[in-house]
Amino acid sequence: xxxxFEARSVxxxxxxxxxxxxxxxxxxxxxxxxxxxxxxxxxxxxxEAFGYRLYPxxxxxxxxxxxxxxxxxxxxxxxxxxxxxxxxxTRLAIPAGGFEEFAxxxxxxxxxxxxxxxxxxxxxxxxxxxxxxxxxxLCLPFVPIPPELPRxxxxxxxxxxxxxxxxxxxxxxxxxxFAKFVSIGNKTDLDEVDYLEYLGRDPATEVICMYLEDxxxxxxLLETARSIKKPILLYKxxxxxxxxxxxxxxxxxxANDDAVLDGAxxxxxxKRVGRLAELAGYAKVFSLPPLRGNRxxxxxxxxxxLVLASDQCARRGFVFPPLPAALVEDIRSHxxxxxxxxxxxxxxGDVHDAEARVYIVDRLMxxxxxxxxxxxxxxxxxxxxxxxxxIHGLRKNILPDLEALVDKHGKPLVFSxxxxxxxxxxxxxxxxLPIFDDAEEAVDAAAVLRDFSLRWAR
Amino acid sequence: xxxxFEARSVxxxxxxxxxxxxxxxxxxxxxxxxxxxxxxxxxxxxxEAFGYRLYPxxxxxxxxxxxxxxxxxxxxxxxxxxxxxxxxxTRLAIPAGGFEEFAxxxxxxxxxxxxxxxxxxxxxxxxxxxxxxxxxxLCLPFVPIPPELPRxxxxxxxxxxxxxxxxxxxxxxxxxxFAKFVSIGNKTDLDEVDYLEYLGRDPATEVICMYLEDxxxxxxLLETARSIKKPILLYKxxxxxxxxxxxxxxxxxxANDDAVLDGAxxxxxxKRVGRLAELAGYAKVFSLPPLRGNRxxxxxxxxxxLVLASDQCARRGFVFPPLPAALVEDIRSHxxxxxxxxxxxxxxGDVHDAEARVYIVDRLMxxxxxxxxxxxxxxxxxxxxxxxxxIHGLRKNILPDLEALVDKHGKPLVFSxxxxxxxxxxxxxxxxLPIFDDAEEAVDAAAVLRDFSLRWAR
Numbered sequence: 001x002x003x004x005f006e007a008r009s010v011x012x013x014x015x016x017x018x019x020x021x022x023x024x025x026x027x028x029x030x031x032x033x034x035x036x037x038x039x040x041x042x043x044x045x046x047x048e049a050f051g052y053r054l055y056p057x058x059x060x061x062x063x064x065x066x067x068x069x070x071x072x073x074x075x076x077x078x079x080x081x082x083x084x085x086x087x088x089x090t091r092l093a094i095p096a097g098g099f100e101e102f103a104x105x106x107x108x109x110x111x112x113x114x115x116x117x118x119x120x121x122x123x124x125x126x127x128x129x130x131x132x133x134x135x136x137x138l139c140l141p142f143v144p145i146p147p148e149l150p151r152x153x154x155x156x157x158x159x160x161x162x163x164x165x166x167x168x169x170x171x172x173x174x175x176x177x178f179a180k181f182v183s184i185g186n187k188t189d190l191d192e193v194d195y196l197e198y199l200g201r202d203p204a205t206e207v208i209c210m211y212l213e214d215x216x217x218x219x220x221l222l223e224t225a226r227s228i229k230k231p232i233l234l235y236k237x238x239x240x241x242x243x244x245x246x247x248x249x250x251x252x253x254x255a256n257d258d259a260v261l262d263g264a265x266x267x268x269x270x271k272r273v274g275r276l277a278e279l280a281g282y283a284k285v286f287s288l289p290p291l292r293g294n295r296x297x298x299x300x301x302x303x304x305x306l307v308l309a310s311d312q313c314a315r316r317g318f319v320f321p322p323l324p325a326a327l328v329e330d331i332r333s334h335x336x337x338x339x340x341x342x343x344x345x346x347x348x349g350d351v352h353d354a355e356a357r358v359y360i361v362d363r364l365m366x367x368x369x370x371x372x373x374x375x376x377x378x379x380x381x382x383x384x385x386x387x388x389x390x391i392h393g394l395r396k397n398i399l400p401d402l403e404a405l406v407d408k409h410g411k412p413l414v415f416s417x418x419x420x421x422x423x424x425x426x427x428x429x430x431x432x433l434p435i436f437d438d439a440e441e442a443v444d445a446a447a448v449l450r451d452f453s454l455r456w457a458r
Numbered sequence: 459x460x461x462x463f464e465a466r467s468v469x470x471x472x473x474x475x476x477x478x479x480x481x482x483x484x485x486x487x488x489x490x491x492x493x494x495x496x497x498x499x500x501x502x503x504x505x506e507a508f509g510y511r512l513y514p515x516x517x518x519x520x521x522x523x524x525x526x527x528x529x530x531x532x533x534x535x536x537x538x539x540x541x542x543x544x545x546x547x548t549r550l551a552i553p554a555g556g557f558e559e560f561a562x563x564x565x566x567x568x569x570x571x572x573x574x575x576x577x578x579x580x581x582x583x584x585x586x587x588x589x590x591x592x593x594x595x596l597c598l599p600f601v602p603i604p605p606e607l608p609r610x611x612x613x614x615x616x617x618x619x620x621x622x623x624x625x626x627x628x629x630x631x632x633x634x635x636f637a638k639f640v641s642i643g644n645k646t647d648l649d650e651v652d653y654l655e656y657l658g659r660d661p662a663t664e665v666i667c668m669y670l671e672d673x674x675x676x677x678x679l680l681e682t683a684r685s686i687k688k689p690i691l692l693y694k695x696x697x698x699x700x701x702x703x704x705x706x707x708x709x710x711x712x713a714n715d716d717a718v719l720d721g722a723x724x725x726x727x728x729k730r731v732g733r734l735a736e737l738a739g740y741a742k743v744f745s746l747p748p749l750r751g752n753r754x755x756x757x758x759x760x761x762x763x764l765v766l767a768s769d770q771c772a773r774r775g776f777v778f779p780p781l782p783a784a785l786v787e788d789i790r791s792h793x794x795x796x797x798x799x800x801x802x803x804x805x806x807g808d809v810h811d812a813e814a815r816v817y818i819v820d821r822l823m824x825x826x827x828x829x830x831x832x833x834x835x836x837x838x839x840x841x842x843x844x845x846x847x848x849i850h851g852l853r854k855n856i857l858p859d860l861e862a863l864v865d866k867h868g869k870p871l872v873f874s875x876x877x878x879x880x881x882x883x884x885x886x887x888x889x890x891l892p893i894f895d896d897a898e899e900a901v902d903a904a905a906v907l908r909d910f911s912l913r914w915a916r
Contacts, residue, residue, distance in 0.1 A: 160762020162836050166876040173879045213765055237765045240772035275898045276766065276876075304618020307671050307695045308734065314698030378620050418624040418734075421631045421879055440733045 001190075001198035003091045004124060005133050005180055007067035009038040010140075011089070013058060013080055014072035017049045022095070022142035023071045024049060032147045035137035040065060057083065064088030069130065069140055074098030077126065078111035085119025092116070092123035093130035095142050099186055101127055109188060116189060128185025129161035134178050135204055141165075141183070152177020153206035154283045157195045159184055159213045163276065167209065170280035175428040176287070179204040193220045200228035207231050207286045209279045213238040218261065222268040231286050231452045232270045235279055236261065269455050271448055278444075284434040285445040288412035290453035293371035295321050296446070297364040298345035300376035300439075301357075305418065306345045309376055309439040316447035320344040321369045334359050358401040365409040372412040374446055375402070376439045379419035379427075403431045412449060416442035459648075459656035461549045462582060463591050463638055465524035467496040468598075469547070471516060471538055472530040475507045480553070480600035481529045482507060490605045491595035498523060515541065522546030527588065527598055532556030535584065536569035543577025550574070550581035551588035553600050557644055559585055567646060574647060586643025587619035592636050593662055599623075599641070610635020611664035612741045615653045617642055617671045621734065625667065628738035633886040634745070637662040651678045658686035665689050665744045667737045671696040676719065680726040689744050689910045690728045693737055694719065727913050729906055736902075742892040743903040746870035748911035751829035753779050754904070755822040756803035758834035758897075759815075763876065764803045767834050767897040774905035778802040779827045792817050816859045823867040830870040832904055833860070834897045837877035837885075861889045870907060874900035 010030070015023030023041070027050050030039055040061055043054040055061055058068070058080065068089045070080050074096050084092060099105040099112065116123055124130045129141035134151045141161070149172050158164030161183040171178055180202065182195050192212055199205045208230055215221055215236070225232050265272050273279055296318050300306045313320070321344060323331075328342045335356055346364070351357050364373055406413050416436035417424050427435055436442035468488070473481030481499070485508050488497055498519055501512040513519055516526070516538065526547045528538050532554050542550060557563040557570065574581055582588045587599035592609045599619070607630050616622030619641040629636055638660065640653050650670055657663045666688055673679055673694070683690050723730050731737055754776045758764045771778070779802060781789075786800045793814055804822070809815050822831055864871050874894035875882050885893055894900035 158762070160760065160765070162760030162876075163762040163766070166763075166836055169876070169878045169881075211762070213762070235766070237762075237769055240769045275896060277896050277898075302618065302620030304616070304621040304669070304671070304695075305624075307618070308621070308693070311695055311698045378624060418620075418627070420627045421883070423627075425879070438733060438735050440735075 001194065003066050004093065004122075005131060005138070005198070005202070006136065007037060007065070007091070007138055009040070009063065009065040010035075010067045010069060010138070011040040011042055011058065011061055011065045012069045012071065013042040013084075014070065015041040015049050015054065016043050016045075016047075023069075025142045025144060026069060026071065026095075026140055027052065029139040029141060029145050030137065033137035033139040033145070034147070035139065037136070037138065038063075038065070058087050058089070059083060061087060066091060068092045070094045071096055071142060074105065074108050074126070078108070078115045081112060081115040081121060081123075082118070085115065085121055090119065090121050092121055093140055094123050094125035095128060095130050095140075095185075096125070097127035097185075099126050099188070101186060109186075113188060123189045124182065125185040126188060129164060129183035131183075132178075132181035134180070150175065150177035152179060153204065154178045154209060155180040155199045155202070155205040155207070156209045156211075157182050157184060157192055157199070158211040159187070159192070160211060161185070163211050166276065167211070167279055170277065171283065174280050174284045174434070175432065176280065176284040176434070179206075191217065193217050193224055196221065196228070196232070197224050200224065200230060205230065207283050208233070209283050210234045211276075211279070212236050215261065218264070222264055222270075225265075225268040225270050229456055231282075231448075233273055233279055233282050233448075234265060234270050235273050235276060236265075269452070271451065281436065281441055282445055282448045285412075285414065285449045286452075287432070287434055288406065288414065288449060289410050290457070291372045291412045291414075291446060291450040292453055292457060294319050294450065295369055295371045297321075297370050297373045298376070299348060299361060299364070299373060300345070300378075301348040301351070302376075302378050303347050303349060305376045305378060305439050306347055309374065309443055310345055312440045312443040313374070316443055318374075318443070318447070327363060327367070331360055331363060354398045354401075358398050358405070361402060361413070362405055362408075365405055365411050365413065370411075371450075372414065372446065374442060375413060375415040376442065377415060377417045379417060379423045397430060399427060399431045399433070403433045406433065412446070414442050414446040414449070459652065461524050462551065462580075463589060463596070463656070463660070464594065465495060465549070465596055467498070467521065467523040468493075468525045468527060468596070469498040469500055469516065469519055469523045470527045470529065471500040471542075472528065473499040473507050473512065474501050474503075474505075481527075483600045483602060484527060484529065484553075484598055485510065487597040487599060487603050488595065491590075491597040491603070492605070493595035493597065495594070495596065496521075496523070516545050516547070517541060519545060524549060526550045528552045529554060529600060532563065532566050532584070536566065536573045539570060539573035539579060539581075540576070543573065543579055548577065548579050550579055551598055552581050552583035553586060553588050553598075553643075554583070555585035555643075557584050557646070559644060567644075571646060581647045582640065583643040584646060587622060587641035589641075590636075590639035592638070608633065608635035610637060611662065612636045612667060613638040613657045613660070613663040613665070614667045614669070615640050615642060615650055615657070616669040617645070617650070618669060619643070621669050624734065625669070625737055628735065629741065631883075632738050632742045632892065633890065634738065634742040634892070637664075649675065651675050651682055654679065654686070654690070655682050658682065658688060663688065665741050666691070667741050668692045669734075669737070670694050673719065676722070680722055680728075683723075683726040683728050687914055689740075689906075691731055691737055691740050691906075692723060692728050693731050693734060694723075727910070729909065739894065739899055740903055740906045743870075743872065743907045744910075745890070745892055746864065746872065746907060747868050748915070749830045749870045749872075749904060749908040750911050750915060752777050752908065753827055753829045755779075755828050755831045756834070757806060757819060757822070757831060758803070758836075759806040759809070760834075760836050761805050761807060763834045763836060763897050764805055767832065767901055768803055770898045770901040771832070774901055776832075776901070776905070785821060785825065789818055789821060812856050812859075816856050816863070819860060819871070820863055820866075823863055823869050823871065828869075829908075830872065830904065832900060833871060833873040834900065835873060835875045837875060837881045855888065857885060857889045857891070861891045864891065870904070872900050872904040872907070
């Protein structure tokens, strides 16, 4: 696995400068992502592409590279695999489609597997976007991947390239970076269990997100997950009978008994999500410190949002410890307005002073009986302005001060900013704290953070 | 009600140019929204504010205006109400807080009610942002409301001003306009049933969204809803015992038996939503023609999304009619690539030609056995580019052609665009077709559209 994801030399077999040449997109991705390893191209016609010399065949290469990328029509793949094996190339990424997902492709699949076995070759795919290592610039999809995607510690295993890319786009929107990406396709050789195992030990990966349409080695998946002390989030699709036919034509996936899977996943510490959007949402919450219990303070400058978030907290098993009289008195003495009724949930509606708001959150976070704070902000709608007050807004943007409290107390501050998308995006430029779009989503993410934190605390 | 929402003259009682004066914000909103009615201000000190003469008292006004807005401290409100009554002003909007939501405020509440009764006055509030009529510019909240919010046919009744404003921000993000807005606060006089009844007969309102924390006149609400042939979407918060205390301090709301309410709402044709984000999402789907049945074609250029959307369709009771051989042959003859396996759900993965994609959707929509099309697009991530192809994108933006098909066939085309927020926002500038962020959300919205369409078809 390391030789694939950390490859220091690659060859793209089937590359040219011709517009629409898929190998050309791969080479351009490597260039755009500033891949630091050695790059070779193979094309029977020779010549060069994007400044790289093209060798007429794999056997002409000056070295047995770490990783071969085979992007030729399916019928030609088995021979190329053989040639790679003879050259001493034992790791391959095979984006090409046209195997068992098409009628009559089963024989080609068998030929591919046989060729790989002959040489002890392990491979990614076929029929997929293969691999990205965001930190080394090894960016192998055959579609343009913008190099400005942020680098980080979230890795993704996707049984659909399109969904994998959508996940990267969502992470970008959330200002959250990724480490490794693998689109696993038909998983004829390496499968989700292999990738999960690898990401479990990969030091660059701290959160693992998976999109799967079928699971063949269920027991192995669960055992592997159980041994990994990193959050694992799974979107398992292809669960309805109606769906199975289209899934089968897509990646030859077979559906599994969903209810059985559901219970087993929970036991193995895998968080199952019900919507694609939740994958990115939950992934980003893990940039916060652990949430070591159920006891939260819920804080908001608008009562209405306290009400609905409080509902959601109750559904997710959170409790609101009452605030001791001494703490209430201390907070009161820092406020100008006298009318504030300070209970937990905390309504900051009448606290229009930025410093006082930060002070309240600071005091709440330092309490032993508070495991974390969920804060719900609403911005006034003035276009593009990052205001974090109540409906009136505050003069001062308190986000950086709030972010500092997370480090100070080593506890999470999970918060949502109800505002236009534009205002939220601006806020995401100011702080790296995860910012949720909805109060309900913030509470759900806090619960996921808590569940994983408690699992490892035991 | 008409005299409130369609008021042709208003007085703001308690207005000045002093920074932070809430009446000042109201006056500035009226100016920014280009309110066409007559505006008066009252301030005991006289003078003027933002170009408007201030009268020392309500009795000094030159006419009994349609609507009085009282933004003075709560203890002063009952006397002003009396004064308005004597002047012949019988409709009031009372944003001021400090009544029964605070300890000891019950007496003030009683005084307010008594004063109103003496003069046959009906009023909005207190303790709320009161009213906006987007089409007349009657914009009365005491916080700045950006006049660039789009005008449209969605109206909102919110028992929390903050949540009401959040809803307006979300509608703006969805490029969907609103007609009427009312933040109902303590609903001491007019309540959600009154507003619902009014919006039900209001010609400018085609979709009604409600956020409620309690329902006192449950039976009346249900009966009113049943008589209204417009989609009604409801977010009912304050359903968990843990929440009730904070809700009570917020708007003196009492929770109701949630399970009982749930069943009754469904029978009355009210769609209950579980998240705030769904309110705006579902509201926008009603700009499409009715979806008169369960039979849909599901179309996407990426297999993975077909799989998860197909799951979601099955959960929502949709079926995928098989395509007759003649139709398949016709479509095939319009495609260049021969490998496409044309079944419903339809995988456009190998159809890279823009015209062919539009042709396929056109042919699907014209079939009698198809009630509507759910289309799932994924954009390549090239920054800011509106591409609607598969992972490769298409040269031509097919959104306008797709939008034209909706008018042509009088059937809905519900679609989602999986992409970065930026790409989606650009797409929303190109077409007015509702565009969903997620495949699951698009399917859920299609189901809501179907449920209301079938309800009225019976």
